[in-house]
Amino acid sequence: LARDGFPLMNEADWLSGFNTNNLSEVIWGSNVIDAETTFFRSYFYLASNTFNGSQIRNNPKIADRRLIDATPDTDYRKKAFIVDAPNTNSSAANGEGGFGNDPNYTDEAVFDARVAELYATYGLTSRFNLHPYMHFKLKNKNPGSIDPDDVIYMRTSEMYLIEAEARAMLNDIPGAQAALDPLGSERDSAYDVNIYNTQQALMDHIKFQRGLELWGEGFGYTDKIRWDEGIDHAADGGSGASEILYQQAYQVERPSVNDAWIFKIPQAEIDANPNLGPGDQN
Numbered sequence: 001l002a003r004d005g006f007p008l009m010n011e012a013d014w015l016s017g018f019n020t021n022n023l024s025e026v027i028w029g030s031n032v033i034d035a036e037t038t039f040f041r042s043y044f045y046l047a048s049n050t051f052n053g054s055q056i057r058n059n060p061k062i063a064d065r066r067l068i069d070a071t072p073d074t075d076y077r078k079k080a081f082i083v084d085a086p087n088t089n090s091s092a093a094n095g096e097g098g099f100g101n102d103p104n105y106t107d108e109a110v111f112d113a114r115v116a117e118l119y120a121t122y123g124l125t126s127r128f129n130l131h132p133y134m135h136f137k138l139k140n141k142n143p144g145s146i147d148p149d150d151v152i153y154m155r156t157s158e159m160y161l162i163e164a165e166a167r168a169m170l171n172d173i174p175g176a177q178a179a180l181d182p183l184g185s186e187r188d189s190a191y192d193v194n195i196y197n198t199q200q201a202l203m204d205h206i207k208f209q210r211g212l213e214l215w216g217e218g219f220g221y222t223d224k225i226r227w228d229e230g231i232d233h234a235a236d237g238g239s240g241a242s243e244i245l246y247q248q249a250y251q252v253e254r255p256s257v258n259d260a261w262i263f264k265i266p267q268a269e270i271d272a273n274p275n276l277g278p279g280d281q282n
Contacts, residue, residue, distance in 0.1 A: 017139030019149035042148035093242035
């Protein structure tokens with residue numbers, strides 16, 4: 001019932017930037033008022049590669065290459081992730097920044113032309129670094145600016161995925177397939193839900209769909225906790241993340257054996273609340 005009246009977005013809307021609550025799928029979100037919001041409070045300041053903030057300009061946000069490589073070309077969501085973006089950061093932690101170091105380009109003219117094309121397409125300037133697998137899922141309405149945009153919390157797609165996962169966990173294979181099919185068929189022109197015909201195959205596919213559909217919207221952390229899965233950026237050829245930058249977060253044990261997943265109670269709360277003491281800390 002939660003998704004009634006909120007139809008799935010089409011390709012044009014899905015690729016439009018996720019910057020307005022006026023999209024058909026949005027069930028709940030924050031309407032941001034430009035005159036009352038500083039750019040430091042904007043989610044796009046942290047997450048959108050078109051936002052004119054120093055962190056974004058220097059370090060564009062990239063997707064896990066394993067997720068994007070597993071996405072079929074018939075799925076239009078793949079268009080939001082630029083697999084062949086040149087690495088323009090001469091100080092890149094992976095040592096592959098700048099023409100001559102980028103293994104994906106052997107012709108400097110081709111490298112430069114692709115850079116110019118991406119700048120023009122997404123409204124960027126030469127101050128913005130590019131990087132393979134960078135995303136343009138979340139885009140400012142006014143690219144290259146510091147204008148804040150709406151923040152979406154809940155969409156119809158999530159409702160389909162919640163139902164599919166619940167039915168898969170109950171081993172209701174037809175029910176899970178029926179819940180998945182509208183979403184998968186809308187996003188992928190060659191989608192065939194019937195190939196996921198066991199409980200394990202369905203659960204693996206639902207995890208993939210959640211990772212792709214909800215990428216950048218804040219679900220990965222809690223999904224890992226629910227599924228008791230760790231993080232391993234080195235597995236299966238690597239995610240593309242830098243071990244130098246990620247350090248201890250590059251490989252993280254699953255939540256059931258690692259309390260680092262649990263948010264700490266703020267010390268100010270413990271100090272002020274007579275019903276809490278140091279022993280209550282998570």
